[in-house]
Amino acid sequence: MRFSPSRLSACLALCVLAGSAYALSEFGIEGMGVVSTQHSEVRGAVSPDGKRIVWGSTDRSGGTGGWDLWQARLIDGRWQRPEPLTINSKSNDFDPLFSADGRWLYFFSNRSGGRGGDDLYRAAVRDDGSYAAVENLGPGVNSPGDEWAPTPSRDGRHLLFASNGFGGAGRHDLFVARWDGKAFVDPKPVPGVNTADDEFDAAWLGDGRAIVFARSKNVENDPIRLYLAQCDGARYAEAAPLALSFNTDSGYTLGPTLDWNKPGELLISGSAKAPKAGKMDLYRMKAPAATGRDGCIGLATSK
Template identity: 30%
Template sequence: MKKLIFTLYLLALLIPAFAQFSGDDTKTLGDRAFKNKDYYEAAYYYKKAATGMNLTDDKAIPFQSSPKAEKSRKDDDKAYISYQLADSYRLYENYIEAEPWYARVLNEGYESKYPLARLWHGVCLRATQHFDDAIKELQQFTSSYKGESRYLEIANKEIANCNFAKQQYQYPVLVDAAKKQSNWNSDGSDYSVIKKDGNYWFTSSRFAKDDKKHINRIYSAGNGTTKPQIIIFNNDKDSNISELEYGTPSLNPGGNRMYFTRWYKEGSKITHAIYVADWVNNAWSTPKKLNANVNAEGFNTIQPFVTADGKQLYYVSNKPGGQGGDDVWVSDLSSDGNPINSRNLGAAINTEFNEQGPYFDIKNQRLVYSSKGFLGLGGYDLFESWNKNGKWTTPKNMGYPVNSAKDDLYYMPDDEKGEKFFISSDRESDCCLNILEAYNKQYIFSGIVTDCDNQKPLANVKVTFIDSLSKEVLKEITTDASARYAFNVTTRRPYNLKLEKKGYFTKVVPVPSSGNMRGDTLFNPDICLQAFEVDKPIVIQNVLYDFDKATLRPESKTLLNGLVAIMNDNPKIRVELAAHTDSKGSDAYNMKLSQERAKACVDYIISKGISNSRIYAKGYGETRPIAPNTLKNGKDNPAGRQLNRRTEFKVVKIEE
């Protein structure tokens, strides 16, 4: 049984219940438990065998080779126990304990006998967030492994997961997630929270007094302030079954019918199915198994979720007709709450790997569920997809810290806006799921676009919100008369705004990470766009030179950086950079000086990465004054001369 579905055996198998065996028996008992997929029990016996061989005391001491056959067999036995113990830990997802045992197998030179050891060692390193080390191990595995292609596919997928996880940890989503500090979490697994009319229910494998052992049961937590109470169902026992357990509840809109997973052992077979019980006379009735539309004979069906209108039941099953493994399915419900059909959600949602824990927001047509089949941080990750016109969008990873390098499942909002929600994760545990509270910290980034010349609001500007790392366009709007734009910021990744309007220079600006925040909105200072016309000069104010020289002053370079930005943001424009002088000096001298000054500007702009094919220098000397150099009475006009000593640029061509 997989830990992630219900974590059945981890706490049900208590060490005091194990009988005492001699050292010679422990390997055999471990092999038997491993064959039966009781990995927790297998790890217990293999660990006893390792202790008997002194492996737990000398992990750092390499095996000593010997020509004697007897010693060789002992070394082989040690390697076998180490590998089996590592596999047992990994298969119940205790990666911390598994990692050093795989390392031991590799360090002692047994990779040829256990060629998958390096693959699983890399997986353990990924799960414990040692991403760079994991990538090295996995790459070494892919370069040397000559076996089945499916293991190479696993390794390549894990490498992709590591790279994705590294970026997610560097740029997390704007969510705070932490283990809920209350009596909801216990020494067992706690998971799958639901909320109805202000009250909560969840699943827990804590010690149950009535059963006198750790066992999965559904608990009611009232409004969240009371001690969780176990849910008792009427007359729910059969003499032919054992280890009866319940989990993953869901309630109909009226709150008087509970759908849940019920599983039990009948002989050596464990059966999972979805059942219902009704609230009658202040008690829950005897559970009844849903019909064959949901529960296919011989297959497992688990994790029900009833939509808010009570018309559909989402669930997980490995029955025929899916994409492979556990898939998400949906059934329409009749007026009395019984399934009348069943359909697989298809290849857009399901993969050849396992999917788990569906939640569907009927208002927004949003599905949240867990999968191992898509790019993620490792293990089960939570994904979201929207149903648009009957088609599901590509599932989107919900990112770190909603997801982690371990397993993350069972999304459930705590309020209508989704500002607080619950998830279940084993990120803080070696064995078990915990209930985590998560708070959405995303905000709205908003501002106004104006005309640089008159400072008036500018309508009909196309504003694009762009992920500056991936260059992905996240959203695009066109301003109305208010000239306001607004975008949701959901992660700590860097973003850009691109603003475009015909007759104006396009502008690309970074989205600030802090500033004037009011409530959940970050207000950006007004952004202005500069209008232009082809062949119409625009003065670059205060570009200064040393007297009688073409040497640019440092402050002039700062001003020219603005033109560099314009040319970067508008890659199709071709520009003339012009310099002008006043009338002091000869015509020839002024023409030469202005050309040298224009060239100095162009040389600087080219040095900032602008192609020399997009800009050229032109000196006009004193031939194009925009103000009188002298007054009508013949006196000098300093103000006019200042205006004439100018630097301009103009767009001479726009490439199609």
């Protein structure tokens, strides 16, 4: 379980957020009334061709299970026709992200047949936009614990994800695994970011020269905030809160993803004062500059 939806909703109602005049100048809501609705929408993923957006919802009716994956299509310049994905199960399905080549949709699920808890999965994307059978990513990245937010690198050679089942600094940590030609294997802690808190929901910027990630003292009970860190050539250094008005130490901001179709833009999940559709909405902002160096993907083995 990533977080308690009931506690999340209650905390969001109490959060003191920035005024609308400033908010509207730095970000925009994604798909008002279609993608962002009165429900909770988390981690939006745009297909590389820009024609589809997929996201997770914890409480939207019409799906198969409690947490489901949803999709809308770009029609006449607007997101339209929201519908649950056919690959949803009666269990939780969440944290979608397309591969950079558009061939795969990655996500996590606690459906039966996994290794325990939340496992990482993917489904091939057919030429007509439909999805093939779901496949578990295997023991190389799935533990008896929980794995979240699978994020393939642009070249497909590495997978960034969060787990509480591979050791690390404490609670959920960020890991990066490498592709060995058959599977993602040998997960190593992402250098420089893991602490005794929960670190999860990460996105690489500039092909790994920077990283945006979520941190919480306890993801089940405490606020969640996004952080940005630049690579110094060996590790991500001096993580600082992402510059975004509603990314406060008392709110819930998470689920960053880079838009493959518009790599200068970042999608995030949170609750601004305005514009606002529901409990958790999807927002689009300019991606922070990746001013760091290469060298942080898959190299270090310490926190």
